[in-house]
Amino acid sequence: MSPAAAARQAAVPVAVGAVLGAVLGAVGGFVWWTWWGPAPSGKIYDTTRGPKWYPDPFDPGITRDFSGTATYVVVGFAIALLLGLVAGWVCRHTALVGLGAVVVASLVGAAVMVVVGVMQSPANPQDEASATTIGKVLPGHLEVAGFTPYLAWPVGALLGYLVVMLSITAESRRPEQPSAAPALQD
Template identity: 35%
Template sequence: MPSELKRPVLQVVAVVVGCAVLGALCGLGWWLWWRPAPRGIVFEGHPFFLPDEEFRSTGTYVAIAVPVGLLLGGLGCWRLRHRPLFGVLALLAGAVAGGAVMLLTGWLLGPESALVLARNAEDGAVAHAALRVQPGVAWFAMPVATALGCLGVLLCVEPHAHAPREMADERS
């Protein structure tokens, strides 16, 4: 691999791995904040929970993923501002990895699926909710917040502040 390609590839790998580690830490925080697991009742082989308890795991995921994504996008884009397109793409790939690792960490730490446990339980038995995020928009909380953080930095940075020194010398 040519040396001019080696450094950017290593930077992308470092950003994605760093974001994945951040996602694991956020997943641990999500699990700690969410505990104890909401309790519901089993009826006819299905668990039933109050509406706010059903949403609680998705809400806490979003409440952690959005501020972390904003900080990741803002600080990461500021750090990589000399190559803005490269920085934004690397951070977005990292945010997708971080969000996925956060989901996986929470899922692995949380209790077993209430649907599986309720199939063999008696009516009236207590069921504990699983730590999961409802499919849909919430899965994109960290990448979208990261993109907004990057946008904020790019709109605030002087347009040619990231240009190479040779280009700046030619313009003066």
């Protein structure tokens, strides 16, 4: 097989994985927003650092803010696990190409999930705080706090892929019984 043909053969699973990751990411973004929504409300307060938006009431609003990140992790991990299981089954005979496809698909899926989920959310009220009046009520914004929640997709996908690669591709035949005859020596 020529190097160009081998490169084309390796590129197909990666491209299919990226498309599958984008589709699953869009589904994940919709599920994320649906599970989290509707957005909590809050007010613009006058602080020493200028106008700031805070959820009103504060404690349930902050809890709700955390739940956006937690929901992203749960939904993203579950969908990525499914992605890894499917990719492992499809690429069970081409493990390294499949591994690359899973990594690309999980990164694409994570990005698309954030974009789709945040697009459905109201605008960030902190961005509008300085342009509106103090005391105005604005809806909250769906977001992921920090970097580590974004790892839910790659970790889930790679875990699913690993489970399939270790369970399905391993040979499961019985070992040969040792012979009672002495070994031949040269």
